[in-house]
Amino acid sequence: MAQSPATAPIRQESVVEISAPRPAMPSWFVDARPTDDAWVALDALANAASQGLNSQDYRAQALAAAFQQAAQTGTASDAQARLDAELGAALERYLLDMNHGRLSPETLKHRFKAPLTERFDAYNHVVQARLNGRLAAALQEAQPKIPMYQAIRAAMLEYQAMGDHPAWNVPLPPLASRSLKPGDAYEGLALIAARLAALGDLPADFVPGEQYDSDMVFAAIQFQARHGLEADGLIGPATLEQLNVSPAQRVEQMALTLERLRWTPLLYGPRMIVVNVPEFVLRAYEQQGGHIRLDLEMRVIVGRALDTRTPIFLEDMRFIEFSPYWNVPSSIARGETLPRLRRDPDYFSQQGFEFVSRDGSVSNTLTGEAIDAVQNGEWRIRQRPGPRNALGDIKFIFPNDQNIYLHHTPAPQLFSRSRRDFSHGCIRIEQPVELARFVLQNQPDWTTDRIEQAMRRGTSRTLRLNEPIPVLITYSTVIIKDGGKVYFFPDIYQQDARLSQALRSARPS
Structure with a gap:
């Protein structure tokens, strides 16, 4: 059974698997007194909040007090060995948390099926830095190389500086x-x-x-x-x-965003489509020579916060369907479509619905028996391609077990709203032709004219992509854009609240 955030464990990857003997960590003491490196390490732990982390997780205050006492009175060999081990372990964990996060995304039921990236070797990073006399620089270099991480961190430090305004x-x-x-x-x-x-x-x-x-x-x-x-x-x-x-609350919001960035696979592929749910925005970008080029940005409509939330996950787009049928999900059919048809039989022909039996035969006639067959799960109801089709004239398919996809809409006026959680879970896109051009740019025979003709034809056609494109549905209530401005978005799905609770519950005693 899945664990709730309240009982979720600390991210399992934060436990280092030792496959070979590790080099010895130099002592944090010389002649029974703390070294300069010890104070550098203790300062990093004490300032963990500057990375959106919590210094209490690394016993920063207790370790600092112990080393202060050692600086004044010296320390016995057994106490020195214990403090050596404790400070080394605390610094290693701090660096792992900073790079990989404190929790697994599965804690919040985020389905990121990307392969694990190469793990940051925090222990050897510290050992080599200390042997070369450059620990302070190495700790700076260990900060995550994640898009937007440093920009959000800089904004967070500005808000921290406001204090209790x-x-x-x-x-x-x-x-x-x-x-x-x-x-x-x-x-x-x-x-x-x-x-x-x-x-x-x-x-x-x-x-x-x-x-x-x-x-x-x-x-x-x-x-x-x-x-x-x-x-x-x-x-x-x-x-x-x-x-x-308050500024303090914004600091917490940005710290949660940094945590998400650590385990969100934003750089999974050379070309990606990313939907940020609370921002109601889709971006398509490419990686070129270590740089990210934004090719496309558009408004989207996502699932209703109340009852049909869009899930957070990563899958590969593999197909485009032009002039698609809409196979009405059984939950929508039973909860909305069938009750409407019983009240208003003309709705059936007006919307271009038809029934499909188990053997695949199609009926364009509305009858009580057909309605009952759909109600009982024996038949299904679908909407033919056309101007009233709920999916618009194009559908982008990235197969997943929650039947979520990108599609156009016959109601584009909703894109003008500032808050756009109106769908049943799928994602409606504002600029379908532009997205199709991005997706098909490696298939040059699909010109803009050909894409538009296929969308208008009214005959369903499914096209397999030559190269799958990762589609990431993510959740960030803080972003930096427009030349460095920080933007905040309401936590419409209460994902920040759940992450905050999970982090509190997972904190070591």
């Missing part, structure tokens, strides 16, 4: 009406201005007037754009909620 010491007062509009008075204007100034959306010396003026509206629009909100300048409950999130 006085602008968040008291909550914002409730709004007098549904939203704060330009020209309105509000007793919390000075507090909002102080928070926007602290976050860089207003000048540090800005003094608000008695009304919500144009300068503050513009600053609010900038804030909203960076926090996954409708950037309209109106301050309603959602904007107020984000304004109430």
